[in-house]
Amino acid sequence: MKVQRQISVRAYESEGFISRVQRCIRESVIPYQYQVLWDRIPGVEKSHAAMNFVNAGRALRGEDPGDGFYGMVFQDSDVAKWLEAAAFALAAAPDGELEKQVEEMISLVGGAQDEDGYLDTRFTITDRDKRWTNLREAHEMYCAGHMMEAACARFEVSGDDRLLKIMEKNAEHIYRRFVEQGAEGWPGHPEIELALLKMYRATGNRHCLELCRHLIDVRGTDPGFYAREEERGWNVWGGWDGHAEYTQAHAPVREQTDAVGHAVRAVYLYTAMADLAAETGDETLLAACRRLWESIIRRRMYVTGGIGSTVQGEAFTEDYDLPPDTAYAETCASIGLMFFASRLLENEVKAEYADVMELAFHNTVLAGMQLDGKRFFYVNPLEVDPGISGVAAGHRHVLPSRPGWYPCACCPPNVARLVGSIGKYAYGENGDTAFCHLFAAGRVRFDNGMELTCETGYPYELRVSYTARGEGTLAVRLPGWSRKTLLRVNGSEIRPEVRDGYAYLPVSGETKVELELDGEPKVIRPSVKIPRLAGMAALKRGPLCYCFEGVDNGRVRALRLNTKKAPRVSEFQPELLGGTVTLTAEASRIVDTDGSEPAGLYSDAPERTEPCEAVAVPYYAWGNRGENEMRVWMNT
Ligand SMILES: [Zn+2]
Numbered sequence: 001m002k003v004q005r006q007i008s009v010r011a012y013e014s015e016g017f018i019s020r021v022q023r024c025i026r027e028s029v030i031p032y033q034y035q036v037l038w039d040r041i042p043g044v045e046k047s048h049a050a051m052n053f054v055n056a057g058r059a060l061r062g063e064d065p066g067d068g069f070y071g072m073v074f075q076d077s078d079v080a081k082w083l084e085a086a087a088f089a090l091a092a093a094p095d096g097e098l099e100k101q102v103e104e105m106i107s108l109v110g111g112a113q114d115e116d117g118y119l120d121t122r123f124t125i126t127d128r129d130k131r132w133t134n135l136r137e138a139h140e141m142y143c144a145g146h147m148m149e150a151a152c153a154r155f156e157v158s159g160d161d162r163l164l165k166i167m168e169k170n171a172e173h174i175y176r177r178f179v180e181q182g183a184e185g186w187p188g189h190p191e192i193e194l195a196l197l198k199m200y201r202a203t204g205n206r207h208c209l210e211l212c213r214h215l216i217d218v219r220g221t222d223p224g225f226y227a228r229e230e231e232r233g234w235n236v237w238g239g240w241d242g243h244a245e246y247t248q249a250h251a252p253v254r255e256q257t258d259a260v261g262h263a264v265r266a267v268y269l270y271t272a273m274a275d276l277a278a279e280t281g282d283e284t285l286l287a288a289c290r291r292l293w294e295s296i297i298r299r300r301m302y303v304t305g306g307i308g309s310t311v312q313g314e315a316f317t318e319d320y321d322l323p324p325d326t327a328y329a330e331t332c333a334s335i336g337l338m339f340f341a342s343r344l345l346e347n348e349v350k351a352e353y354a355d356v357m358e359l360a361f362h363n364t365v366l367a368g369m370q371l372d373g374k375r376f377f378y379v380n381p382l383e384v385d386p387g388i389s390g391v392a393a394g395h396r397h398v399l400p401s402r403p404g405w406y407p408c409a410c411c412p413p414n415v416a417r418l419v420g421s422i423g424k425y426a427y428g429e430n431g432d433t434a435f436c437h438l439f440a441a442g443r444v445r446f447d448n449g450m451e452l453t454c455e456t457g458y459p460y461e462l463r464v465s466y467t468a469r470g471e472g473t474l475a476v477r478l479p480g481w482s483r484k485t486l487l488r489v490n491g492s493e494i495r496p497e498v499r500d501g502y503a504y505l506p507v508s509g510e511t512k513v514e515l516e517l518d519g520e521p522k523v524i525r526p527s528v529k530i531p532r533l534a535g536m537a538a539l540k541r542g543p544l545c546y547c548f549e550g551v552d553n554g555r556v557r558a559l560r561l562n563t564k565k566a567p568r569v570s571e572f573q574p575e576l577l578g579g580t581v582t583l584t585a586e587a588s589r590i591v592d593t594d595g596s597e598p599a600g601l602y603s604d605a606p607e608r609t610e611p612c613e614a615v616a617v618p619y620y621a622w623g624n625r626g627e628n629e630m631r632v633w634m635n636t
Contacts, residue, residue: 002278004430012423016441026089028373044404049078056121057111069125074139080146081413087153088420117173136188145192152198175207186219188247193272220249259295263308267336274343305360311397320529324382331368331411334360351501354437362543366620371578375402376412382632432472462517468507486516521567536633546616550628562586577621587614
């Protein structure tokens with residue numbers, strides 16, 4: 001049973017850093033993505049996602065389906081994620097124009113739904129006879145899942161249940177087929193499972209819960225399923241025998257031990273498993289989640305909270321295989337890692353889960369978006385060398401600058417919906433206890449009547465001040481990275497009751513809680529088990545990972561950090577990178593006798609260095625000042 005649960009999106013009103021990112025999503029990203037969905041931005045990758053719904057509606061009415069279907073099999077999910085992000089944006093600020101766009105889009109989605117509840121434009125416009133014939137790669141349940149999430153978001157925020165009803169009918173269609181009629185298989189891309197739990201909570205329809213449990217239980221129980229499916233029908237990316245691990249179907253989920261395969265699929269599955277475990281008290285499922293969590297964060301996660309080490313299958317590889325320059329670290333995967341962490345927190349309140357959620361958010365997830373919200377990274381490397389990155393064999397996936405859109409555009413709308421609902425990840429509640437998982441400035445109203453104001457310049461100012469009004473307990477995370485944390489209640493320093501990294505503070509009337517976190521920059525050393533990184537170091541301060549860019553440092557590869565001396569922390573610089581704090585480290589630079597860069601491919605001359613300073617900026621803000629070299633891990 002849930003020990004605490006996410007708050008409603010409407011219960012949190014953001015300020016400070018979070019509100020700046022949310023405003024960018026509202027004012028730039030959502031309108032931009034709307035235009036992209038309608039192919040109205042010249043020079044940007046064609047989407048056609050909205051027209052697919054128009055054309056599917058035409059096909060269902062027996063009309064000419066216009067220019068047909070275009071895009072990936074999961075193109076529908078771009079509309080779904082935009083709808084979800086738009087729903088959350090409308091919770092923060094009314095917007096008549098956006099409201100109209102949302103209502104129109106919901107009408108298009110409804111118009112593309114078949115009488116039996118089926119909804120997927122790819123198989124409505126073409127190949128109607130091939131519905132449900134390729135669960136492994138056709139993404140029908142994946143698209144349905146995203147649209148269910150959009151429906152739940154819309155309902156939660158506005159009470160409008162039009163899309164919810166459409167998706168409940170769709171869920172019933174899938175329930176009939178896979179539970180009542182016993183059709184075999186499970187979706188190759190997990191997503192619908194976590195969405196069905198949201199549907200269950202929004203509608204109370206137990207079929208949603210049963211279908212979720214069925215799809216989780218049946219996954220990986222039949223090793224011959226994919227082969228039979230391939231024999232029977234068609235496939236998108238056939239001729240490869242690694243599908244079982246790639247789709248986390250190599251074993252029943254309760255027997256899985258290592259995080260394997262496509263990283264986004266993995267964390268979406270684990271999220272649903274953790275959520276179902278919390279919903280039903282399923283201990284074996286929770287035990288599997290704990291093992292998979294350990295596998296990720298102890299052995300398979302980048303220092304930036306990125307996951308998925310290889311472009312090959314966008315996947316996890318082996319323990320400690322965390323190459324900085326060919327990393328995949330998809331934005332969506334870190335978003336999924338936040339989902340997983342948040343659901344684990346609903347099973348057990350432990351600071352480690354929230355620490356990772358915070359790490360992923362402030363580094364890889366935010367790096368996925370240019371500061372102006374106009375361009376996006378799909379892949380989030382820890383090292384970029386223009387001329388090699390994005391060009392050389394093995395490095396083509398590592399782009400040195402953010403494109404405007406992608407043929408596979410999963411990440412940009414995923415960032416938008418995550419940021420719009422960040423309050424859910426930041427705050428939780430259970431009975432008279434209010435939980436503060438992330439330090440997110442703004443106001444929160446909890447169901448128990450407690451009101452909380454959080455004032456902070458986080459993640460740059462590592463002081464957080466809460467004012468709680470009401471009766472109950474305030475549970476505040478003491479982050480694992482903070483070596484010295486001071487806590488004051490109504491002005492007096494206290495030693496609170498601390499369990500699993502959370503301080504539990506009784507509050508009554510108006511209570512002021514102040515938290516002073518460790519603001520010292522940290523030199524991070526990698527495990528010697530990680531190839532290539534031994535002897536290197538990275539800089540962090542608070543939740544932020546830092547990186548070194550060419551624009552500040554010239555040739556970054558020629559630098560060696562002096563890690564014996566603590567880096568200097570700058571004042572807050574409002575004009576730099578949307579407002580930031582830099583770190584300046586003592587360093588030495590490899591030079592020729594005249595101070596220039598040594599020429600020649602190799603040399604037997606004695607190495608010369610000259611002392612210099614190296615400036616680091618937060619990783620999430622890299623690549624906002626033109627194409628240049630970037631490194632997280634530095635030689636020392
Ligand atoms: Zn993605």
